[in-house]
Amino acid sequence: MKKIYMILAGLMTVSSLGCKKYFDINTDPATPQTPNSKTMIAPLFAQMERGVQFDSRYLGGVVQYFGTPNVGENHGWLPASDAMGEIWRTVYFGLGANLNLIIEDSSEKQEWNYVGLAQALKAWGWQIGTDYHGPMIVKQAYEPNRYKFDYDEQAYVYEEVVKVANEAISNLSRTDGNGAVAKLAPFDAVYAGDNSKWIKFCYGLLARNANNLINKSTYDPQKVIDYVDKALASNADNFLIKNDGTTSVNANFYGPIRSNLASYRQTRIMVGLLDGTYFTGVPGTVIDPRRATMIAPSQDGVYRGTSPGSVTAGTAPQQIPNLWGSYGTVNPGAGDNTGRYLFKDKANFPIMTYAEMQFIKAEAAFRKGEKDKALIAYQNGISASIDFVSGLGTAIPTAQKTAYMTSASVAQTEGALTLKDIMLQKYIALYAYGFVETWSDLRKYNYMEGDAQGNKPYDQVYFYPAFSADNGGKPAQRYRPRYNSEYIWNLDAIRKIGADKIDYHTVKMWFSQP
Structure with a gap:
């Protein structure tokens, strides 16, 4: 860690009348040395x-x-x-x-x-x-x-x-x-x-x-x-x-004005989680109501994502969209109505959310053996995430939320609840903001290998x-x-x-x- 100290040295002429402190910046009201x-x-x-x-x-x-x-x-x-x-x-x-x-x-x-x-x-x-x-x-x-x-x-x-x-x-x-x-x-x-x-x-x-x-x-x-x-x-x-989102100075780093993410793509994990693949085993069985806001379809209407280590965009109309929902490296332009989810110029960036806290509680309660408490916190986390995402795009209708909360993608009983359910729903909820927290989860469960108790929440989901x-x-x-x-x-x-x-x-x- 580098510390740089700048020293001003000068010679002053001292007369019998005294000396003037030319370099005493502490007396300059325009240059305060003790910031408020x-x-x-x-x-x-x-x-x-x-x-x-x-x-x-x-x-x-x-x-x-x-x-x-x-x-x-x-x-x-x-x-x-x-x-x-x-x-x-x-x-x-x-x-x-x-x-x-x-x-x-x-x-x-x-x-x-x-x-x-x-x-x-x-x-x-x-x-x-x-x-x-x-x-x-x-x-x-x-x-x-x-x-x-x-x-x-x-x-x-x-x-x-x-x-x-x-x-x-x-x-x-x-x-x-x-x-x-x-x-x-x-x-x-x-x-x-x-x-x-x-x-x-x-x-x-x-x-x-x-x-x-x-x-x-x-x-x-x-x-x-x-x-x-x-x-x-x-x-x-x-x-x-x-984020105000009016200029490149005050806009969200992820937004179109800043143009930082034109070559970044949505992933197959997010696509598979949001279409029910990793919860039901059958793609398209249950469509998560958050999908239309969080990710975008290809030009032919099919949702696709990149595989690990590959960012091939594909060819039209099968191109995988970038995070703004555009194709190739196209910038959709600036403004509050362009981009999607947290990838808008005016989108506020989460540092911590209620949904995250509920999934943390669900994980702890599950590991403690209090499955009833874990189920409530887990469902609270999903509900809170849906409500949060609903405010970032087209509002999610109550009927769609209810249908998802009672679907096969969401555990309905404490007996059916698994640690994998909890951690994968947390993964969705923290998408595009909780990077370090998600990485901590992946590492504490040794990626796909699982923990010492044999819990493998990311098995067959995350791939190296x-x-x-x-x-x-x-x-x-x-x-x-x-x-x-x-x-x-x-x-x-x-x-x-x-x-x-x-x-x-x-x-x-x-x-x-x-």
Whole structure:
């Protein structure tokens, strides 16, 4: 992690009348040296979205949400490149020291809601950062006068998430001090200063953290359930990053204005999940009402998707559409009525949703043996996802939703419910936003191989592509730290964690190992 210190040196002429501090910028009202917390909040949300969306161009292929034209889909990496390092940049540069400044400034002012918000974002950063990269720099991060930084193991980072999230909950729960909602609301573009929703978000982070530990002896499904019950309670609590969508500066990264996804395709997994193939065994048996919004048909009306490692578009009228619903590399043009689902210029980007929380609860309850509780949470998750998708395109009629909820694609009884049902419906619900969370699920279940108890939720659904030559026949398990800040400036620490090895990206995460 590179820290650059710029030093101004000059000679001053000192007369008997005294000296003038020509370089004392601290006295310049136009150049404040202690930024106010309120001016720093809004840009942080854009950084969160940026990190996930930029890196999804590669991770989207690994989890097979996207058919991609790059090394992502074959589980590879790009040497000497910052590609796949945007989440790293978000954690340390986009959020990073800015959160520390907010915490310091707001603590002095006793604005505990600002402190809690900053701590919530810090916990989110550590969680997504470690789930994406593995070991992270935590203990030594932001130490002044340090130019090399040692990595902390993932187990420590997981503990830090719990610690910081609980500190955030504590500060957001305070009623003393000067942290009025009116002070925070104008700058909080997510929850408008509502402390209760920020607390729910923190419990959602704790639920993610605890739910990833199914392979550990310390895994406690009841703790996961308790966290979820205090987390997002409906779609009204969804954490959404807003996009204005009027120019390339304020538009959604996925939208036509930005033109970043023209060569990306929908996948056969999404097609098969949305037409009932992987739930009933027969394509077209049950059509998911979300299908018309989330993906698009070929020009002949048939829904098709890419296979792993292949982004062949086909020929008209059998072309596989891109994520906007256009063909070839055609950009449908800008505007709110072009594109589809989360691939619109004005689409808001989810960081956490109620549907995700319900599937986390369903998984934990199922593993605990409380199938009745698992069934309710599972069905709640599907219902919430349908409602969320309904707001992103043509509204889904109640009759269509009811027909699907009572169909063969949805388990109707606790006896019929399987872990595969839960995880595949979660996979659908997190499509095009929950990349890291979906990848965590795939890795903790060892992709198609399953966990130690024999659960194989992705068997016969996820298929490996032809792996990158660097993989040694193994799937990707992590992304390397950002090249420019680590492999250039912090190489000694990189060697200590083995990240200089050609197959480092295939080394299993701590959370996915027994």
